[in-house]
Amino acid sequence: MWDDYYRGDGIPRADAALPTPPPWRTFPTPSPAEVFRPPQGLTDAVNAALSLRRPLLITGGPGTGKSTVIEQVAAELALGPVLRWHITSRSTLADALYRYDALGRIHAHRLEQEKARAGQVAAADDVADFLTLGQLGTALLPSPRPRALLIDEIDKADLDLPGDLLDVLERGEFHITELLREAQEEAQVRMWNTDARHLVRRGHVQCTEFPFIVMTSNGEQDLPAAFLRRCVRFTMPKPTAALMRAVVRGHLQLDVGDSGPEAELIDDFVRRVASGENVAVDQLLGTLHLLKGTTGSPQENSRLIDLLMKDLSSA
Incomplete structure (x- = not known):
């Protein structure tokens, strides 16, 4: 899923297109x-x-x-x-x-x-x-x-x-x-x-x-x-699945249904917060932004989720 960007082979690619940033990381930053x-x-x-x-x-x-x-x-x-x-x-x-x-x-x-x-x-x-x-x-x-x-x-x-x-x-x-x-x-x-x-x-x-x-x-x-x-x-109340779906819709223009990888990620986020883990909404949004429209294998997606959804209380 990352083949078009950094590959770690040391070969220059000046014409390589960079990924599109999420809406909240475009500058000047929208309100x-x-x-x-x-x-x-x-x-x-x-x-x-x-x-x-x-x-x-x-x-x-x-x-x-x-x-x-x-x-x-x-x-x-x-x-x-x-x-x-x-x-x-x-x-x-x-x-x-x-x-x-x-x-x-x-x-x-x-x-x-x-x-x-x-x-x-x-x-x-x-x-x-x-x-x-x-x-x-x-x-x-x-x-x-x-x-x-x-x-x-x-x-x-x-x-x-x-x-x-x-x-x-x-x-x-x-x-x-x-x-x-x-x-x-x-x-x-x-x-x-x-x-x-x-x-x-x-x-x-x-x-x-x-x-x-x-x-x-x-x-x-x-x-x-x-x-x-x-x-x-x-x-601020603990997040619910319904609230997170509304947040995702507002930030990413992405409608998440009741099932599928995105729904599972949202449900897992809500569960982790309810259990006392320190994970933030912008981690969830960033993960969903990268997973949206990708063709990565389940193993690649799992590695990406593990990378971005780490508990903030740990190093």
Whole structure:
């Protein structure tokens, strides 16, 4: 089934056609919002979070669509591009609000001093040129509609981060210390991931529409009760055969019947997840994509399934 591609014989084949990529691996990547199918109860959780102006905390295994939810909500409700904050053990609230490039400012100040000594006109020192709002800081800017913010894998954070978030999530505001220190009445501060700037007065940022925040968790650590109390919580259900058939239909335009190799693969995937194995939906989709339309022998197909459907808990 792979004879047209890599053969391992060292013979160059510049004219060899490469395989067609799956739909979700074409670039620019198409929006997943059109093919995502929310499980029962998720729309209620989203609408509750929107109505209460509370973050939505979604817990579930890898590849269950946790981070795709916000893409679909933002597309349907015209909330604009999704801001993404990917959490690691080194993530801090301060960096998510704004970042101050102190070293860059010192370097720029020295360059302007050299210009002045050379008789050239030196630019004025503006602290705003060295400030950049983070993902959360940009989401909290005043806006006519809520901004969409994904806080991905909150359970990977340092133990203090959920507690640090509480005040900001309650008040919807923060201060930029550097602007307060220099008593700067107005400053044009760069927003996250863009060259566009936003006017900040007296170092104070206050949202007018609380952002729509989705936080995802793999359940790797417990979160504080005070933090959970301020969230609407939803747990992604275990996959069913019917749900997986709908997912496959949406992503691969493939209708899987009640029998056959594809149906057996889906049933085996559902069984493995139910028994506690750590396998993801995108593994299933990738395997079905490669098996679709192939003429490989049962032994070749079995080797391919073993290669792609490995438990994620093992090396």
